[in-house]
Amino acid sequence: xxxxxxxxxxxxxxxxGPIKSYIGNEEPPNxxxxxxxxxxxxxxxxxxxxxxxxxxxxxxxxxxAVPLAVAIEYIHNFTLIHDDLMDGDEKRRGMDTIHVNYGxxxxxxxxxxxxxxxxxxxxxxxxxxxxxxxVLRYVSQSVWDLARGQQMDVNxxxxxxxxxxxxxxxxxxxxxxxxxxxxxxxxxxDADDATVKAINEYALETGLGFQMYxxxxxxAGDSSKTGKSVGNDIRxxxxxxMITHAIRSIKDPAVLEEFKSILGNMDATDEQCARAKQxxxxxxxxxxxxxxxxxxxxxxxxxxxxxPEGEDKEFMIALxxxxxxxxx
Amino acid sequence: xxxxxxxxxxxxxxxxGPIKSYIGNEEPPNxxxxxxxxxxxxxxxxxxxxxxxxxxxxxxxxxxAVPLAVAIEYIHNFTLIHDDLMDGDEKRRGMDTIHVNYGxxxxxxxxxxxxxxxxxxxxxxxxxxxxxxxVLRYVSQSVWDLARGQQMDVNxxxxxxxxxxxxxxxxxxxxxxxxxxxxxxxxxxDADDATVKAINEYALETGLGFQMYxxxxxxAGDSSKTGKSVGNDIRxxxxxxMITHAIRSIKDPAVLEEFKSILGNMDATDEQCARAKQxxxxxxxxxxxxxxxxxxxxxxxxxxxxxPEGEDKEFMIALxxxxxxxxx
Numbered sequence: 001x002x003x004x005x006x007x008x009x010x011x012x013x014x015x016x017g018p019i020k021s022y023i024g025n026e027e028p029p030n031x032x033x034x035x036x037x038x039x040x041x042x043x044x045x046x047x048x049x050x051x052x053x054x055x056x057x058x059x060x061x062x063x064x065a066v067p068l069a070v071a072i073e074y075i076h077n078f079t080l081i082h083d084d085l086m087d088g089d090e091k092r093r094g095m096d097t098i099h100v101n102y103g104x105x106x107x108x109x110x111x112x113x114x115x116x117x118x119x120x121x122x123x124x125x126x127x128x129x130x131x132x133x134x135v136l137r138y139v140s141q142s143v144w145d146l147a148r149g150q151q152m153d154v155n156x157x158x159x160x161x162x163x164x165x166x167x168x169x170x171x172x173x174x175x176x177x178x179x180x181x182x183x184x185x186x187x188x189x190d191a192d193d194a195t196v197k198a199i200n201e202y203a204l205e206t207g208l209g210f211q212m213y214x215x216x217x218x219x220a221g222d223s224s225k226t227g228k229s230v231g232n233d234i235r236x237x238x239x240x241x242m243i244t245h246a247i248r249s250i251k252d253p254a255v256l257e258e259f260k261s262i263l264g265n266m267d268a269t270d271e272q273c274a275r276a277k278q279x280x281x282x283x284x285x286x287x288x289x290x291x292x293x294x295x296x297x298x299x300x301x302x303x304x305x306x307x308p309e310g311e312d313k314e315f316m317i318a319l320x321x322x323x324x325x326x327x328x
Numbered sequence: 329x330x331x332x333x334x335x336x337x338x339x340x341x342x343x344x345g346p347i348k349s350y351i352g353n354e355e356p357p358n359x360x361x362x363x364x365x366x367x368x369x370x371x372x373x374x375x376x377x378x379x380x381x382x383x384x385x386x387x388x389x390x391x392x393a394v395p396l397a398v399a400i401e402y403i404h405n406f407t408l409i410h411d412d413l414m415d416g417d418e419k420r421r422g423m424d425t426i427h428v429n430y431g432x433x434x435x436x437x438x439x440x441x442x443x444x445x446x447x448x449x450x451x452x453x454x455x456x457x458x459x460x461x462x463v464l465r466y467v468s469q470s471v472w473d474l475a476r477g478q479q480m481d482v483n484x485x486x487x488x489x490x491x492x493x494x495x496x497x498x499x500x501x502x503x504x505x506x507x508x509x510x511x512x513x514x515x516x517x518d519a520d521d522a523t524v525k526a527i528n529e530y531a532l533e534t535g536l537g538f539q540m541y542x543x544x545x546x547x548a549g550d551s552s553k554t555g556k557s558v559g560n561d562i563r564x565x566x567x568x569x570m571i572t573h574a575i576r577s578i579k580d581p582a583v584l585e586e587f588k589s590i591l592g593n594m595d596a597t598d599e600q601c602a603r604a605k606q607x608x609x610x611x612x613x614x615x616x617x618x619x620x621x622x623x624x625x626x627x628x629x630x631x632x633x634x635x636p637e638g639e640d641k642e643f644m645i646a647l648x649x650x651x652x653x654x655x656x
Contacts, residue, residue: 026476027476028476028479028483030479030483031479082437082440085432085436086432086437104413105414105479106482108410108414108436109410109475109479112410112443112475113472113475116468116471116472116474116475117472119447119464119471120468120469123461123465129460129461130457132457132461133451133457133460136451137452140444140447141448143444144441144444144448146440146444147437147441147444148356150433151356151358151359151434151437152355155356155358
């Protein structure tokens with residue numbers, strides 16, 4: 001049985017060199033430094049690992065998927081730079097965010113630069129042009145969707161949306177990039193269309209589970225590990241499936257009123273946030289979210305049942321389970 | 329003899345439909361509206377016209393270059409949205425800019441979305457995958473360079489740089505996208521490598537002339553037509569080849585001192601800005617810049633002397649001349 005966390009560490013070590021090899025010493029240095037900061041600083045590397053594993057799982061040459069893995073990681077980091085700017089977040093991975101370090105204009109441009117570099121890398125994939133075109137189609141669609149999902153997330157803030165809208169939002173802002181990484185890896189591995197589709201769906205479901213669990217950690221996680229204040233998402237009024245469940249499940253109007261008065265209140269005290277969490281627990285909303293995340297992951301694993309057994313498939317399964325079984 | 333301005337109007341009318349056809353009514357509406365605002369509002373459409381003309385000039389089917397023309401226009405508008413945000417500009421084409429209309433997060437995302445859409449369009453070009461890959465190589469390189477050029481422009485502000493640095497900056501922030509449009513059009517038209525290279529160089533030189541003339545208009549243009557305050561570039565300390573020429577040419581230390589005291593002084597009065605312009609005139613710097621722009625355009629035209637005669641080539645020549653012969 002593969003330990004996804006350990007395996008990810010091993011793969012990160014393999015991917016770190018390539019990730020650090022595509023941005024050279026061009027002019028101007030401040031843009032190069034700003035573009036490098038996040039991808040060079042590490043992270044879980046789940047998306048690039050998925051690209052490589054999906055290539056291997058269909059019998060492909062894993063090394064040919066490494067540039068795609070780098071491109072996907074650059075796209076992920078481009079969105080982090082822009083998201084941090086939009087959210088006004090000042091810290092990531094223990095360091096000042098790009099707009100804090102370099103100012104707003106450079107944060108905008110460093111994101112744009114990583115985005116462009118990702119497409120340069122995809123253009124140069126060592127596969128036939130027809131295959132490259134298929135990869136490009138998944139990746140360019142995913143970035144279009146990412147922007148839509150992020151905008152929906154911005155729009156949803158402080159709003160109570162339906163569970164369907166929540167799921168559509170996290171699909172676009174999180175799952176589609178996982179799915180492009182996975183489908184792209186499978187295409188590079190020369191998988192047939194049905195297999196590419198199955199792997200794409202595996203990653204979409206995994207991404208949904210991952211984001212649901214992320215939102216779960218935001219409320220129920222150990223803040224000393226996640227580094228996120230437990231009340232943060234509640235004060236922001238972030239609408240997750242815990243919230244949508246609570247809103248439709250709380251029977252006592254007084255409790256519902258109390259809950260709504262805390263949600264989205266930037267001045268809510270720690271005690272009020274703890275009370276909101278207690279209300280979520282009593283309504284069964286936290287368990288509900290966790291179960292929904294588990295269901296997505298089991299769906300994901302079922303999608304790839306047809307893949308031949310092997311280490312890459314084992315890792316794909318372990319990675320899907322890890323998406324909803326981590327401290328941070 | 330083709331009138332470039334009239335011909336551009338005719339081509340704009342043909343391109344407007346396609347430019348308005350690639351962004352549908354997807355969710356969320358505010359992102360769609362923000363993404364559409366600039367490309368739908370018009371503009372000179374020089375870059376898309378160049379893509380189409382270069383395809384025709386090499387004997388290609390012009391209609392096959394129309395999607396590339398749209399993609400290039402989207403990329404141009406993506407950079408305008410992000411530039412306006414970075415520069416804090418509040419008006420463009422008579423309308424509020426995107427960050428003013430929709431807020432900073434949506435301005436960031438609308439730029440990102442147009443960028444992604446451009447690559448989706450290129451992916452779907454109706455040409456063989458090998459050719460699409462060549463187009464993609466030019467375009468993705470150009471966006472990487474655009475970010476570098478824009479960052480250099482930000483870095484140069486208030487600095488006195490050399491003419492070489494100025495030219496490298498405008499090449500990256502302006503010429504490379506013209507060049508990608510032109511080379512891409514030629515590739516779609518199935519031109520041989522030498523012709524693609526010649527057309528690429530034609531557009532690089534045209535772009536240099538265009539930006540030099542833009543900088544010239546910023547100081548010497550009719551502000552009632554350009555819509556730009558004449559003192560704007562001087563107060564910002566924008567380093568152009570007029571400035572670099574003046575700095576190295578002014579012999580009287582007192583005049584040089586006076587000039588430097590006005591340049592980059594955000595509190596400079598209109599009288600002081602007029603005095604700075606007078607100093608530039610007396611030093612021959614305005615004529616120098618204009619002559620340099622003319623030289624670039626003549627270089628551009630020389631590059632395409634080998635193309636067969638015809639309306640598209642005529643327009644390419646007229647367009648290069650128009651780059652340095654316009655009010656706005």
